[in-house]
Amino acid sequence: MKLVANLVCVFTCLTAVACDRVYVHPFNLFSFNKSTCEELENLVQEGKKTFFPVSIESQTTPAYEDDLNNNVKLETMSLSISGRQKLSYLKDLVYVLGARFYSELRESQRGQNLLLSPNSMYGSLVSFYLGASNQTATDLQGLLGFVTPSGDPDCTSRVDGHKVLSTLRTIESLLVKNRDEELLSSKMLYLFSAPGVPLSKSFVHDLVPSADALYVRAIDFTNPGEATKHINAFVEAKSGGRSKHLLTDLDPATNLLFAVDVHLAGNVKKALRLKEPHEFWVDSNTKVLVPGMSVTGTFKYKTDTSKTFAVIEAPISKNAVLVLMQPIDGNDLDKIEAELPLQSSAWLQDLSPRHIKLTLPELTIEGSSDLQELLTDMKLPALLGKEANLSKISDANLTVGKVITKAFLKLSSDGADGADQPEDPATQKEDLVLLEVMLNKPFLLAVFEEKSKAMLFLGRVTNPLNSV
Numbered sequence: 126m127k128l129v130a131n132l133v134c135v136f137t138c139l140t141a142v143a144c145d146r147v148y149v150h151p152f153n154l155f156s157f158n159k160s161t162c163e164e165l166e167n168l169v170q171e172g173k174k175t176f177f178p179v180s181i182e183s184q185t186t187p188a189y190e191d192d193l194n195n196n197v198k199l200e201t202m203s204l205s206i207s208g209r210q211k212l213s214y215l216k217d218l219v220y221v222l223g224a225r226f227y228s229e230l231r232e233s234q235r236g237q238n239l240l241l242s243p244n245s246m247y248g249s250l251v252s253f254y255l256g257a258s259n260q261t262a263t264d265l266q267g268l269l270g271f272v273t274p275s276g277d278p279d280c281t282s283r284v285d286g287h288k289v290l291s292t293l294r295t296i297e298s299l300l301v302k303n304r305d306e307e308l309l310s311s312k313m314l315y316l317f318s319a320p321g322v323p324l325s326k327s328f329v330h331d332l333v334p335s336a337d338a339l340y341v342r343a344i345d346f347t348n349p350g351e352a353t354k355h356i357n358a359f360v361e362a363k364s365g366g367r368s369k370h371l372l373t374d375l376d377p378a379t380n381l382l383f384a385v386d387v388h389l390a391g392n393v394k395k396a397l398r399l400k401e402p403h404e405f406w407v408d409s410n411t412k413v414l415v416p417g418m419s420v421t422g423t424f425k426y427k428t429d430t431s432k433t434f435a436v437i438e439a440p441i442s443k444n445a446v447l448v449l450m451q452p453i454d455g456n457d458l459d460k461i462e463a464e465l466p467l468q469s470s471a472w473l474q475d476l477s478p479r480h481i482k483l484t485l486p487e488l489t490i491e492g493s494s495d496l497q498e499l500l501t502d503m504k505l506p507a508l509l510g511k512e513a514n515l516s517k518i519s520d521a522n523l524t525v526g527k528v529i530t531k532a533f534l535k536l537s538s539d540g541a542d543g544a545d546q547p548e549d550p551a552t553q554k555e556d557l558v559l560l561e562v563m564l565n566k567p568f569l570l571a572v573f574e575e576k577s578k579a580m581l582f583l584g585r586v587t588n589p590l591n592s593v
C-alpha cells in the first residue's frame with residue numbers, strides 16, 4: 126500500500142515538473158537574480174549612510190521613528206501563484222527551525238510552560254541576515270534552511286532577505302484579514318544601541334515591514350542594572366502595559382540589543398466558561414483548580430497509529446486554528462515532544478470530523494527566548510557572537526547582547542457562563558457518538574494561520590496556573 130502511494134507520488138511529481146514549463150525552484154523565488162546582483166554591486170560602491178539613534182530617555186518621538194511607523198501598514202495582498210508557492214515553501218523552513226528551537230528549549234526548561242513564535246524567531250534571524258556580510262551571511266542563510274539548488278557560489282545563490290521578511294509578513298497579514306470577531310494581535314520590534322554606535326539607515330529601514338511598530342533608541346549599557354530598568358520601562362510603556370519584564374539581566378559589554386514581542390489574544394469559538402473550576406493534573410499526584418471552558422461541536426480529530434497521542438483542532442477565529450496535542454493511554458508528554466512531526470503539515474494531516482465535547486483550561490501563557498543563547502546551546506555561537514560580521518548594521522565593532530523573541534498567547538471562552546449548554550440541534554442525531562476530550566494534564570498546543578497553514582505559535586502547557 127505504502128509502495129503504491131510512493132509510486133503515485135513520484136509519478137505526479139514527475140508530471141508536475143514535466144508539464145509545468147515555467148516550474149521555478151522555490152529557492153529562486155527568494156534569491157537574487159542577475160540584474161539585482163549588478164545593482165547591488167553599485168549600491169555597495171555608493172557607500173553606507175548611517176545615523177545615531179536618539180536616547181531612550183528622549184521624550185519626543187524622533188523623526189525617523191515617525192517615518193518608519195507611518196510606513197507600517199499591514200497590507201493584505203492577494204496572493205499570486207508565486208506568492209502561494211513562496212508561502213508554502215517558507216512555512217516549512219520556519220517550522221523546521223521552530224521545532225529545532227523547541228527541542229532545545231524543552232530540555233533547558235524542563236517541566237515548565239513553553240511558548241515560542243516560530244515566525245518571529247525566523248524573522249529575527251532574517252533581520253540579522255540582512256545586516257550580515259561574508260561568512261556570517263552564508264552561515265545564517267544555511268541556518269534559515271536556504272540551500273541553493275544550483276550549487277553556484279555567486280550572488281544568485283544568495284537569498285534576498287527582503288523577500289523573506291515580506292513573505293513572513295504576508296502570513297501575519299492573512300491572520301488579521303477579514304477577522305470576524307475580537308482577535309487581538311500585535312508585533313513590536315525594538316532595537317537598542319549604545320551611544321556613539323552608528324546604525325545603517327538602510328538596515329533599519331529594511332526592518333520596517335516586519336512589525337506593527339519599530340523603535341530604535343540609544344542607551345548606555347555600561348551600567349547593566351540601570352539599562353535593564355530603562356529598557357523594561359520603555360517596552361512596557363510602548364506596549365501599553367502589555368509587556369513587562371523584557372529583560373532580567375544584561376552583559377555590560379553589549380552595544381546592540383534586538384527584541385521582538387508578539388501578542389495574540391482570542392476566544393475559542395463558541396466555548397463557554399465552566400461554572401466549576403477545571404481540575405488539571407500537573408503530575409499524577411498534583412492537582413490544581415483552574416478556570417476552564419467547554420465547547421461541544423464537530424471538530425477535526427485523530428489519534429496517531431500507535432495510540433500515543435490525540436490531536437484536536439478548534440477554531441479561534443476565522444483565520445486562526447488552535448491545534449491541541451494530548452498524550453493518551455498513559456503516555457506522557459515527553460514521548461510526544463521527542464517525536465515532534467518533522468513537517469508542519471503533519472500536525473494537520475489525517476484529521477477527520479468527530480462530534481466532540483472539548484473541555485480545556487483558559488490559558489494565558491508567555492515565553493521568552495534569547496536566540497543568541499539558543500544558538501550557543503546549539504553549538505553555533507559564532508552566528509550572533511563577537512566573531513559575527515555584521516558590517517551592514519554598523520561600522521562599529523558590534524557586541525550583540527541579546528536577541529529576544531517574546532511571545533504571549535491568551536485563549537479565553539466567548540465569555541458567557543455555560544451552565545447547561547444548549548446543544549446545536551443539528552448535531553443531536555442519534556448516530557453521533559459524543560467523544561469527550563478533556564485537557565486535564567500537560568499538553569502541547571500550536572496556532573496556525575488557516576490559509577497558509579503556517580505555524581504562528583508552538584508551546585506546551587504543564588501548569589495553566591503558572592501562566593503570567
Ligand SMILES: *[C@@H]1O[C@H](CO)[C@@H](O)[C@H](O)[C@H]1NC(C)=O
Binds near residue numbers: 158159
Ligand atoms: C530581478 O528581480 C527584480 C526584483 O525582485 C525584479 O524587479 C526584476 O524583474 C527581476 N529581473 C529578472 C530578469 O527576472
Ligand SMILES: *[C@@H]1O[C@H](CO)[C@@H](O)[C@H](O)[C@H]1NC(C)=O
Binds near residue numbers: 258259515516
Ligand atoms: C566583513 O565583511 C565585509 C564585506 O565582505 C568585509 O569588507 C569586512 O572586512 C569584514 N569584516 C571583518 C571583521 O571580517
Ligand SMILES: *[C@@H]1O[C@H](CO)[C@@H](O)[C@H](O)[C@H]1NC(C)=O
Binds near residue numbers: 259260
Ligand atoms: C570576506 O571578506 C574578506 C575581506 O573583504 C574577503 O577577502 C573574503 O573573500 C570574504 N569572504 C567571503 C566568504 O565572502
Ligand SMILES: *[C@@H]1O[C@H](CO)[C@@H](O)[C@H](O)[C@H]1NC(C)=O
Binds near residue numbers: 520521522
Ligand atoms: C574593531 O576591532 C578590531 C580588532 O579588535 C580593530 O582592529 C578595529 O580597529 C576595530 N574597529 C573599530 C571601528 O573600532
